[in-house]
Amino acid sequence: MFQDKKILLAVTGSIAAYKSILLTRLLVKAGAEVKIVMTPAARDFVSPLTLSTLSRNPVVMDLASNESWSNHVQLGRWADIMVIAPLSCNTLAKMAHGLCDNMLLATYLSATCPVVIAPAMDEDMWHHPTTKANLQKLESFGNKIIPVGRGELASGLYGDGRMAEPEAIVQFIQEHFFLKQDLAGKKALVTAGPTYEPIDPVRFIGNHSSGKMGLAIAEELAKRGASVHLVLGPSAVHTDIPGIKVHRVQTAEQMYEACMKEFATAGIAVMSAAVADYTPAVTEPEKIKKSSGSITVELTKTKDILKALGQEKRKGQLLVGFALETTNEKEYALGKLASKNADIIVLNSLNDEGAGFGYDTNKITIFERSGNEIPYERKPKQQVAHDIVDRIVNMLYAQ
Template identity: 45%
Template sequence: MMQNRHILLGVSGGIAAYKACALTSKLTQQGAQVKVIMTRNAEKFVSPLTFQALSRNPVYTDTFDEKDPEKIAHIDLADWADITILAPATANIIGKLAGGIADDMLSTVLLATQSSVYIAPAMNVHMYAHPAVMKNMQQLDAWGYHFIEPGDGYLACGYVGKGRLEEPESIMTAVDEHYSGDAPLAGKHVLISAGPTQEKIDPVRFFTNHSTGKMGFALAEEAASLGASVTLVAGPVSLTTRHQQINRVDVVTSEEMYQKMHAYFPQSDIVVKAAAVADYQPKHAYNEKLKKQSDDWRIDMERTKDILQSLGNLKGKQFLAGFAAETTHPVDAGIRKLQQKKLDAVIINDLGADGAGFGGDTNAVTYVNSAQDKQELTLKSKQAIAREIMLLIARDMKAETT
């Protein structure tokens, strides 16, 4: 599929430029013709000679370096490209593109090209969340630019959070799907729950769990990128949503999540319950802070409503998937959940496995469908795992209707 495709790779000035080298190599190995444009700041991190050796093509850095007198270089490159990838995309180049600024070779070509443009941001977590950057990305998204969401993790600046350039393999997946014309969830409405719930004890205390919502948010982003309109019912988390096709609904308690999931369930085609909902809540919640006592404190607990079971009982046309976070015989426990709750698929997390489970930036899961076909999704970023899960759901949903 990559053979002789014309791929223009724009590299802007960030430490993640080294990953663009691996991306260039992988694209070239698959038969693509790759031409690289670098900003002056990108040259401070990686030499143009590196990209020249990997792509076997000249590298472009200067708008006024006209290598062929019969052609205008930036227009020729813009017309040559079948697809343009911007990786890494700094806040600066994103701002230039959104503002229509063309003051170097890369920004000039980006404004001139009629090819599809895929943008893979990479920057400090606070820069990524800045309102100006978010506004610029929303504007580009509205204009039809495609985003490859950054991953969460340890950043070069020392912070931990969202802003790490997605791995070359995930960027390659986006390119593959571009050429296959694959939008398997186009026209579908996907309902996803994410994050923890908080069950009130008194005005200052509550019960909760270790869920951060990262997996559910990644599922929402990937479902939207595959063409779906998405409703994301999110517990109390610190994550942000950017994609315009995601309608975010914030809740706090398990009862609120139950009500919202049931409200959006009838019009949904696919439902993925990724939230870690509390199984129990205090039988009595106090309106005033309980004072510290000299002896032990006992809190009576009662069961919360089982959201996944109730949706399974109501299920008609919907494809219903749930997560099973397990520590003992995880696959067997997951299959029991699949059967008991009338699911179409279960995604099993072995919480004892390295790099899997709550809080981290990676995951490894086992996907099991209603026919009990198992698919091992090995350790990789949660964003990449989310894409694989949504593609498997799309495959199984299609199989059920044929």
Template identity: 50%
Template sequence: MPNLSGKHIVLGVTGSIAAYKAASLIRLLVKAGAEVQVVMTAAAKEFITPLTLSTLSGRPVLCDFFDHSDGTWHSHVELGLWADLFIVAPATASTMAKMAYGIADNLLVTCYLATRGRVYIAPAMDLDMYRHPSTIASAARLREMGATILEAEEGELASHLIGKGRLPEPEEIVRRIEEDMDKATTLTGKQLLITSGPTYERIDPVRFIGNYSSGRMGKALAEQAIRMGAEVTLVTGPAQVLPTPHERLRVIRVESADEMLEACRSVTSYQIAIFCAAVADYKVAHPEEQKVKRESRPSMTIELVPNPDIAALMGKEKDKEQIHIGFALETHLDLEQVRDKMERKSFDLIVANTLEDEGAGFGTDTNRVTLLSRDGSIERSLPLMDKEQVALEILNTLPQLS
């Protein structure tokens, strides 16, 4: 596991009683060889003094946009460019909401908006605040924008209630970040092909047959793979969400299953393919050239014919060095049927889930999946977790499949 030697870290400290833990966190980061610049909110100074954190970091703590004694400007742009890592610990509900929606009314949030490095957010608050829909929405939005949320821990809180909301201990925060950074290089040099979203099969120029896939899982896979060093080609149907643009991301937008197959076959060089798209099983045999008007056709019968099975066709064409991963979304999970699908489509790993599980399936931020490998070395059911974490769990199996 790599250390943090030479890394530039901006540590944001906000107005939580857990702010006292920032002192230990700075000590550990400096001990690991990092350079730490602390940025505090005004509320944070009520819980721990800037002098304490400045002494430990060896740098003046920044709280305001400029120094009130001499007018020196504290450039959030320079800080954003300097930072390899931007860590907010502890993060209050207020700060998370401001970061999620770009409310740049303090130095900490403006630094975050200017940051190009990796972002880690460690929430700390009372259990009811932590599980409030607004806080959950802020966390989900921050994840979508690429931040890593270091989940709060269970325990006794400042209110003396017992529940989730405690800031992880500084040693645990550093361990999680170092572990994440260690994984961030495991796909360096690898080329990934990922399919995502639904396909739309035209009835006429304004109507189509489709499904409820949002593209969230494909987005999560693409972004996690890029964080781990991969070059990604994403072939996506008309998804609701797309990954954040990146120099190692190529997006090919398609509409129908036929177009998706053609796009996949155009990607001639890849080591790993993940078939995450919800491809329509059928298409309209004879799409209309003009919009069908209800007045001229009181009733309508549509003939459907099978679409090409993209994963199966690509599986027949893959070479022995390529790894293929597929998904199986069922209304009822039958592992024997899932294994049969894995064989038919030449998947090395299959990710199975069911619509029976609350919080899983289309249009959700979470998923509950079972991972099965073709050689039998992997058979693991995961708990309900956000799709970014599911994506990481899937990608972390790749060394076992090589």
């Protein structure tokens, strides 16, 4: 991901400094060469020895030590990107006004590379007008700001001000600085959300799909240069990312028709929608009135979109399906891979905590037609989408 990239990680005095340990590990694991500079206050929160061991480089803390001078100019010119995480309220104020009383600030002021900041502070400090003004100043200087999170804070309060998680910081860096346009010129078809099968003008058969996973995949494909056609069932999700054309549908039949139309000219198709398997045989024209007796609704099978696309698939097209299971997960996923003529099946289980409908996270296993089985840990859906698209790119260019 960051092979041969040079990343300068700057750590300030904040309780969130403990996250710099995992952030360092993730950056190194992604192939980056990492050097670290710390403020004197940061040493109270995280050990320089720990960061030095993980980064495989000495940690720089002082302008001078042992009668030698630390070359902040050289350090600021060495990096491809400088990441300040966490950025405390104190260091934020100093950066905004050009103060230079420690090695980190000297390096920042002499850096010729892009600078990314991940603020971390308590909620009242975060919302203070001075903080807002200082952030606006840094943004006007060209610095990129990673949004803070909302959650439990060091004060014990719950609110805004949490530093972004290390995984989110890595993703931000990649998307804004190192993301390859490896799908430029490709057309991708993505389905997302549920379908609603009407019983009468008021009632329908549906499911709890939010559309978040499919949207995340569509956005990841677009960020990598693909022209994306998103066939979206009834869902509250939306996107403003360029390169995505949204086709709104309600029923499984409408989704089928839209997919068959767009698949002919698509190189990639990702069927992540939770399409209803059955639809009422008859839709009543008027609302069914409540009565003392029971009612029977006859259901008929909907068209199998993934199977239909698999039958139409030509050489060079890549087809991805999803399998949401509760039992015999692997068996059903492999069966789907074969029977639908798919290239990839993404399995997620309702038995996994934090996975499935409605969550902002997911835990998947990818099965490929080559026989590869790749399990992943639970992650935010944006990062899951990144993993899925990585496998798509890998398979696409291996054909």
